[in-house]
Amino acid sequence: MAKDRKIDMVILGLLAHEDLTGYDIKKRIDGAISLFWKGSFGSIYPALSSMEKEGLVEKKADATGKRERIFYHVTDKGIDCLKAWLEDEKATNDLKYETLLKLHFGGSVDRATSLKSVVAFEEEITEKLSLLQLYKKNLEPDLDNEDHLHYYLTVSFGITTYEAYLKWCEEAKKLLAHMDKISII
Amino acid sequence: MAKDRKIDMVILGLLAHEDLTGYDIKKRIDGAISLFWKGSFGSIYPALSSMEKEGLVEKKADATGKRERIFYHVTDKGIDCLKAWLEDEKATNDLKYETLLKLHFGGSVDRATSLKSVVAFEEEITEKLSLLQLYKKNLEPDLDNEDHLHYYLTVSFGITTYEAYLKWCEEAKKLLAHMDKISII
DNA sequence: TACATTATATATCAAATTGATATGTTGTCA
DNA sequence: TGACAACATATCAATTTGATATATAATGTA
Secondary structure (H helix, E strand, O other), X not given: OOOOOOHHHHXXXXXXXXXXXXXXXXXXXXXXXXXXXXXXXXXXXXXXHHHHXXXXXXXXXXXXXXXXXXXXXXXXXHHHHHHHHHOOOOOOEEEEEHHHHHHHOHHHOOHHHHHHHHHHHHHHHHHHHHHHHHHHHHHHHHOOOHHHHHHHHHHHHHHHHHHHHHHHHHHHHHHHHOOOHHHHO | OOOOOOHHHHHHHHHOOOOEOHHHHHHHHHOHHHHOOOOXXXXXXXXXXXXXXXXXXXXXXXXXXXXXXXXXXXXXXXXXXXXXXXXXXXXXXXXXXXXXXHHHOHHHOOHHHHHHHHHHHHHHHHHHHHHHHXXXXXXXXXXXXXXXXXXXXXXXXXXXXXXXXXXXXXXXXXXXXXXXXXXXX
């Protein structure tokens, strides 16, 4: 068996605040959560079905609209499940940095190639960082709100690490810049 | 189709330096590479088989030992494949921080619970950081070696980001420390 | 010497996940 | 009216994980 479905916890965490459709859940994940977790329709819809069978969530008929919309509501059992997970401080943090992988194996291609990977990474991070700073500005005035405090912590994590990434990019660019080093010396 | 098998590139990158068995490859990945990529036997062995069929690697009989050992050697086609990947600066960097996920949804449990997650994370990072500093010390004297320079860059990435993590842990602990805040004010 | 434990080594499998694709509806702007 | 973007559910092959099975060689220890 692979590890328990983590996507279940993401869904339960979101449903703890409001009833949502699978599509809504995907949008929430693509927002601030995408900084540290991702989820696709291919995992969300099957997870909702299976959690419904387990009694962790329940379907709510949508009377209002004409369009098919299946809202999910978290049950007491679902809340218990979420809390049990939150109270366990064990956590697996998995990173897959293709940029770093390319850099690690970059010794057999020329430095200009490695440099291009660093610059592409730098651009990506710079863009995301300005979005995070916007999130931070919105959360800062209301840290007495327990939820906002916790959202703030994750956004602050993103900002701190992204700033470190950019600092590293500067160092990496400097080290890779001396492309003619061997021929000069 | 899911995205191309990235594990192939890890294997080709390793085989570019020396012939290895599947078991060796796993050990290499569990070393310095584990900072930014992971791989299991369940992906390594099937990848080796399929790459052999594609002509990217070839089996080398092991004459010496008595134990079953299948060494793999990278072909010219395999090297071309590796270089093509290295020369493409596009890269997807996927993070799965369960710690951050727990913190994001921590607003509905007490702060002591969130604090425990931060402390567990801090301990994990502190331990890994000292290992990285050891790697760095070993690589630093020989940065003229093109491979070492590239290894150094990834180790330096790890150190810079882990130091940022620890800085954030301090901030997070401070913000979560005021557990009686509401009742005091 | 005998025994237990750890490291070496290949391989497979169910479960989880991704990324793509299929299918159709509703709202908006020109 | 027509085009396009956003909404919404669902499925699938390919990939990956984490666990397990199986077996041999080396090492420590009683």
